[in-house]
Amino acid sequence: xxxxxxxxxxxxxxxxxxxxxxxxxxxxxxxxxxxxxxxxxxxxxxxxxxxxxxxxxxxxxxxxxxxxxxxxxxxxxxxxxxxxxxxxxxxxxxxxxxxxxxxxxxxxxxxxxxxxxxxxxxxxxxxxxxxxxxxxxxxxxxxxxxxxxxxxxxxxxxxxxxxxxxxxxxxxxxxxxxxxxxxxxxxxxxxxxxxxxxxxxxxxxxxxxxxxxxx
Amino acid sequence: xxxxxxxxxxxxxxxxxxxxxxxxxxxxxxxxxxxxxxxxxxxxxxxxxxxxxxxxxxxxxxxxxxxxxxxxxxxxxxxxxxxxxxxxxxxxxxxxxxxxxxxxxxxxxxxxxxxxxxxxxxxxxxxxxxxxxxxxxxxxxxxxxxxxxxxxxxxxxxxxxxxxxxxxxxxxxxxxxxxxxxxxxxxxxxxxxxxxxxxxxxxxxxxxxxxxxxxxxxxxxxxxxxxxxxxxxxxxxxxxxxxxxxxxxxxxxxxxxxxxxxxxxxxxxxxxxxxxxxxxxxxxxxxxxxxxxxxxxxxxxxxxxxxxxxxxxxxxxxxxxxxxxxxxxxxxxxxxxxxxxxxxxxxxxxxxxxxxxxxxxxxxxxxxxxxxxxxxxxxxxxxxxxxxxxxxxxxxxxxxxxxxxxxxxxxxxxxxxxxxxxxxxxxxxxxxxxxxxxxxxxxxxxxxxx
Numbered sequence: 001x002x003x004x005x006x007x008x009x010x011x012x013x014x015x016x017x018x019x020x021x022x023x024x025x026x027x028x029x030x031x032x033x034x035x036x037x038x039x040x041x042x043x044x045x046x047x048x049x050x051x052x053x054x055x056x057x058x059x060x061x062x063x064x065x066x067x068x069x070x071x072x073x074x075x076x077x078x079x080x081x082x083x084x085x086x087x088x089x090x091x092x093x094x095x096x097x098x099x100x101x102x103x104x105x106x107x108x109x110x111x112x113x114x115x116x117x118x119x120x121x122x123x124x125x126x127x128x129x130x131x132x133x134x135x136x137x138x139x140x141x142x143x144x145x146x147x148x149x150x151x152x153x154x155x156x157x158x159x160x161x162x163x164x165x166x167x168x169x170x171x172x173x174x175x176x177x178x179x180x181x182x183x184x185x186x187x188x189x190x191x192x193x194x195x196x197x198x199x200x201x202x203x204x205x206x207x208x209x210x211x212x213x214x215x
Numbered sequence: 216x217x218x219x220x221x222x223x224x225x226x227x228x229x230x231x232x233x234x235x236x237x238x239x240x241x242x243x244x245x246x247x248x249x250x251x252x253x254x255x256x257x258x259x260x261x262x263x264x265x266x267x268x269x270x271x272x273x274x275x276x277x278x279x280x281x282x283x284x285x286x287x288x289x290x291x292x293x294x295x296x297x298x299x300x301x302x303x304x305x306x307x308x309x310x311x312x313x314x315x316x317x318x319x320x321x322x323x324x325x326x327x328x329x330x331x332x333x334x335x336x337x338x339x340x341x342x343x344x345x346x347x348x349x350x351x352x353x354x355x356x357x358x359x360x361x362x363x364x365x366x367x368x369x370x371x372x373x374x375x376x377x378x379x380x381x382x383x384x385x386x387x388x389x390x391x392x393x394x395x396x397x398x399x400x401x402x403x404x405x406x407x408x409x410x411x412x413x414x415x416x417x418x419x420x421x422x423x424x425x426x427x428x429x430x431x432x433x434x435x436x437x438x439x440x441x442x443x444x445x446x447x448x449x450x451x452x453x454x455x456x457x458x459x460x461x462x463x464x465x466x467x468x469x470x471x472x473x474x475x476x477x478x479x480x481x482x483x484x485x486x487x488x489x490x491x492x493x494x495x496x497x498x499x500x501x502x503x504x505x506x507x508x509x510x511x512x513x514x515x516x517x518x519x520x521x522x523x524x525x526x527x528x529x530x531x532x533x534x535x536x537x538x539x540x541x542x543x544x545x546x547x548x549x550x551x552x553x554x555x556x557x558x559x560x561x562x563x564x565x566x567x568x569x570x571x572x573x574x575x576x577x578x579x580x581x582x583x584x585x586x587x588x589x590x591x592x593x594x595x596x597x598x599x600x601x602x603x604x605x606x607x608x609x610x611x612x613x614x615x616x617x618x619x620x621x622x623x624x625x626x627x628x629x630x631x632x633x634x635x636x637x638x639x640x641x642x643x644x645x646x647x648x649x650x651x652x653x654x655x656x657x658x659x660x661x662x663x664x665x
Contacts, residue, residue, distance in 0.1 A: 094383040110550065111304050112305055115463055115538060149303075151302070151310055154467035165346065197349045207314050
């Protein structure tokens with residue numbers, strides 16, 4: 001998390017990070033490791049520019065979101081205008097334009113999930129985490145939002161936590177998941193640096209696409 | 216009674232070790248590519264044309280014909296792109312293939328690449344599919360190690376590199392030119408056609424974009440022959456298709472069925488019928504961008520391109536969403552319009568502004584603040600979106616809203632009537648003359664319009 005406590009303002013139970021504050025927070029410098037990984041990725045494409053999306057993922061892996069420094073890093077590494085990199089970063093929803101919690105919940109809200117009770121999941125999570133959508137808990141741990149179809153319609157309702165799907169969720173299951181996260185601080189991220197998915201909470205199935213457990 | 220469908224794509228998805236190259240090969244994998252490399256590309260294209268295989272991403276365009284558009288001897292590289300963006304609401308079939316049988320996807324890409332003369336290929340997978348992306352990356356790495364990808368595959372002159380490219384949460388990148396723009400490192404905003412990607416695609420070179428399921432079908436066609444494939448299904452809709460069933464059903468999931476299978480049998484057998492013993496109300500048979508069908512329209516409808524078209528909808532991507540009698544159709548309509556409003560790429564004004572307005576108007580009807588002019592207004596706004604945009608997204612957003620209004624006018628009218636203090640008139644009970652009198656002339660016009 002790139003933000004210090006000074007950038008948090010608290011209104012009632014909700015915690016906001018103002019965009020302007022977040023932009024002006026001081027992020028740590030991106031390491032060589034990321035540059036060499038990006039160089040590897042560039043090699044795979046016929047054109048260097050094609051690596052811009054991977055580069056943004058790398059930057060996000062480092063910063064936790066896409067601050068101006070991330071835009072600058074990508075534009076320097078790929079010889080692109082910062083404005084172009086920003087246009088790409090702001091076009092796609094998976095690049096966070098403001099910080100998110102260490103565990104970011106994305107609840108699918110589109111039709112199949114709606115039919116199977118996605119609204120209840122949103123309502124429950126909002127109460128459980130005591131924060132509004134798009135805001136971060138004071139300890140920097142949690143944030144959530146509703147998103148459009150995640151391609152898990154057969155196992156609705158579902159929630160994606162960082163980069164891992166948790167399918168067929170209900171209030172009870174969410175309780176278990178949240179408790180486990182608190183206890184284990186699991187790695188649930190997709191790592192662009194290694195092309196691997198975090199191995200945290202592997203006792204939960206990684207995919208239930210057929211309703212069968214698959215680890 | 217479960218019908219025995221052919222298992223062309225899903226024969227091995229139940230094996231939990233199928234993602235390993237050795238297991239895939241044990242079960243007959245990588246034989247089709249060995250066979251194909253002894254044939255000429257023209258022979259392969261002919262075979263695919265003869266099979267009657269049609270694109271499984273949504274449009275249903277004949278695959279062999281699409282390949283035939285690629286000009287030869289331009290002196291430019293040819294690219295094959297595997298479209299695994301799969302963002303159409305209700306669709307999760309390609310995910311199954313990538314997670315459970317990634318080498319099948321790879322072998323399909325190899326066959327297509329050989330036929331097209333492509334040496335570089337990319338799997339464009341939606342960003343949210345972290346787990347399937349990892350499965351695909353691991354499988355590709357394994358294939359490289361074994362010498363099945365890279366240079367001089369199986370001792371031939373054929374070379375192929377495959378790259379997994381993760382999208383980042385934009386529905387529009389499933390549109391082939393949006394995908395190409397995105398892959399080039401830009402915003403995923405679609406291009407005007409023509410020129411078509413087959414002629415001017417990725418980096419200005421001839422490019423073929425095929426859906427994952429389409430490509431995964433190729434190994435079976437090569438091994439068993441085009442005529443064997445063409446025999447399955449119907450005359451115009453050959454083969455099998457994956458349907459991803461969701462919503463108010465007992466057994467949601469991905470099912471492979473022979474095209475031409477009865478839609479109602481599919482709901483009652485494969486999907487296990489409607490949840491909680493409730494009555495079926497409506498079905499969206501092919502992803503959110505196709506017309507909704509009422510339960511009473513489903514008698515005799517078959518799961519193939521022509522039959523569903525005849526019923527007034529489309530087979531689309533096979534995103535099969537089922538709604539029971541408890542579903543509020545205005546809410547369902549609003550839900551989809553929220554999706555389209557969110558996903559419009561913003562390039563064309565009719566779509567960018569129109570999607571927003573359509574959502575707002577449906578939203579106010581849902582909120583009980585609708586007016587009698589809202590239905591004609593929706594028709595007017597949508598008529599200025601459809602056909603007036605660069606890509607088919609404009610049509611895709613208009614289709615559901617118009618079909619919801621057309622198929623369930625009483626639900627929209629009831630909301631509007633309630634909002635205007637007029638007793639509801641869709642209770643199914645006989646309308647009293649008193650109630651009829653209360654319905655204004657305007658309301659009658661609205662009802663007549665829809």
